[in-house]
Amino acid sequence: MAEEWPIAAPPAEGRRQAAVGPLPADGDRRLAAVLQDFFLPADFRLTEQERALMTAMLHGLVERIADELRARLAPDLAEACAASAAELVADLAAAGLLRSDALIGLLLRRADVQRLAQRSAGGRTRLQRWTASEEGELAAAAMALIAARGRARDRFGRVTLDFVDLPAPLAATLVQLVAAALGRRCLVSCNQEVVRAADDLLAAMPAGEGVELLEQLVARNLGEQGRREPGLLDTLAAEGDAPLLAAILAAEACIPAEEGWRCLLGGGRQLALLLRLAAVPREEAAALIANAGPALGIGDPVTAIDTFEMLTDAEVELARAELALPANYRWAQAQLARHG
Numbered sequence: 153m154a155e156e157w158p159i160a161a162p163p164a165e166g167r168r169q170a171a172v173g174p175l176p177a178d179g180d181r182r183l184a185a186v187l188q189d190f191f192l193p194a195d196f197r198l199t200e201q202e203r204a205l206m207t208a209m210l211h212g213l214v215e216r217i218a219d220e221l222r223a224r225l226a227p228d229l230a231e232a233c234a235a236s237a238a239e240l241v242a243d244l245a246a247a248g249l250l251r252s253d254a255l256i257g258l259l260l261r262r263a264d265v266q267r268l269a270q271r272s273a274g275g276r277t278r279l280q281r282w283t284a285s286e287e288g289e290l291a292a293a294a295m296a297l298i299a300a301r302g303r304a305r306d307r308f309g310r311v312t313l314d315f316v317d318l319p320a321p322l323a324a325t326l327v328q329l330v331a332a333a334l335g336r337r338c339l340v341s342c343n344q345e346v347v348r349a350a351d352d353l354l355a356a357m358p359a360g361e362g363v364e365l366l367e368q369l370v371a372r373n374l375g376e377q378g379r380r381e382p383g384l385l386d387t388l389a390a391e392g393d394a395p396l397l398a399a400i401l402a403a404e405a406c407i408p409a410e411e412g413w414r415c416l417l418g419g420g421r422q423l424a425l426l427l428r429l430a431a432v433p434r435e436e437a438a439a440l441i442a443n444a445g446p447a448l449g450i451g452d453p454v455t456a457i458d459t460f461e462m463l464t465d466a467e468v469e470l471a472r473a474e475l476a477l478p479a480n481y482r483w484a485q486a487q488l489a490r491h492g
Contacts, residue, residue, distance in 0.1 A: 195449060205266060206259040209313045210250070211237045216315055217330045217353070224349035225342070233346070235337035243333045250329075254322045262311045264417060268447055269392040277391050278384070282370070290373040297366040304363050317362040327354055364395070368409045371399035379404055385436060389444035405429035407475040417448060420456030427460055428468045434461070
């Protein structure tokens, strides 16, 4: 008679020590992660929907890069490099190579774009109207942005992240990381071929076609009068077009577009500062804060409006000069001051 498999068989004597050894370290790591997550403020914690969307975007991006690399390999090598996106992401994540502020920040931005777009009132948007503008450059920029936004969504209407949307430094880094993971998973030695494929992919990367760059182009082509059209900011907020709203405010404030986005979603004080930097009239600023404040994470619009009024011209100009500096320069100065 066959012996029934025990429910909890004890490990073999020779394996007992090896099986027990790693448990405290694994338990410590899990406890540390749970402690960090448990005490995160609710406003900072990812929702399950955001986490799922960011994960799907990351896997889709890695899969597209891997496919582009395989397309540049000989057929036999491409077949040998058949690792899935899940395997490549797991390898890179285990090595800590995906812990990039630039990458995670871009994924989080797209998740925020998806969340804010859901409050759209529907109908023909301001961006669609600009495609019929008599200003040829503005009409062309609006058309290009609409096409890019269409490319950046899947068939279910969810945002995605494509290779052309990556800033050049991030694209170069991520392509090399995926190439290294793909070469390591390949069934044959093909390091030189994979490196050449990565170089060829980066050389073929189109410039200036990313969604964020096209949003900035529309904001610039609006011109000063177009950007200051009464009611424009409130209209864009009602349409859920936070990226274009941020790009226009950044252009008016003469600060980098990424700083405009950070201030827009940075809470009441940051939004108030952005509106002052952009010289938005008090009435229009108050309407924007009151109407779009909850979606932008502002719990107390009154405090944000008070901050808008209390900021002095000197404080605004000091902030403008600070934000105009390169982000890496400001980060380095902050680190030097902390350890000086």
